[in-house]
Amino acid sequence: MLGERIRTLRKKMRMTATELARRVKTSPSHISEIERGEKTPSLNLLVKIAKELQTSIDYLTGLEGFSKKALNVTEVALLDQASVTAAGKALDQTGVYPVVEEMIYVPEDALGPVGDIPPFAVRISGESMIGAGITDNSIVVINPNAEVGQGDVALVSIGNEWTVKYIYTKADGSLELRPANPSYSPIFFDKEDLISGLVKVIGKVVWIIGKPKKEF
Structure with missing residues (x-):
């Protein structure tokens, strides 16, 4: 039909x-x-x-x-290639201002809560999250308002860089960024790195062309 x-x-x-x-x-x-x-x-x-x-x-x-x-779909802005995020080696974002490449469509029920900062999408560079269904040049949708739980995939800023990884918060307040590819190593940050703003969880990956897999 x-x-x-x-x-x-x-x-x-x-x-x-x-x-x-x-x-x-x-x-x-x-x-x-x-x-x-x-x-x-x-x-x-x-x-x-x-x-x-x-x-x-x-x-x-x-x-x-x-x-x-x-x-029931919602339009989400896909940032242009200058704002590509990395799922391998983090990409330097110094001085880069997001420009919309096009609008993409996402099921409303996939987005989660919508607040002051609207969801946005970026293209992925690298293969460190291939086990989560996120491949090189795929598109991921980020919701800054959605709660990020243990093992969720999230977009993280490290200084002036962006990267996508599994998120694990430790009891002492430290943070582990875990890849979904055994060829890559986890990255660890202590509580002070988060307090200082050196490391910041920007938002949860709520949709890809497909859906991100939570690590169990």
């Missing part, structure tokens, strides 16, 4: 698969696979296709394979 409806609406608008692919930033072959029912688009891609075809995601899917709850 999904693929057939996309193809029907696209042809009604006299739009080629190549043109639709260009507008939604994917490949023509991927659009063709979706229309033939061989692939299912990600939520983010589905929203973009619906917008270009001037319809709703409810109509395109008929809710088949998608829950109604998941179709």
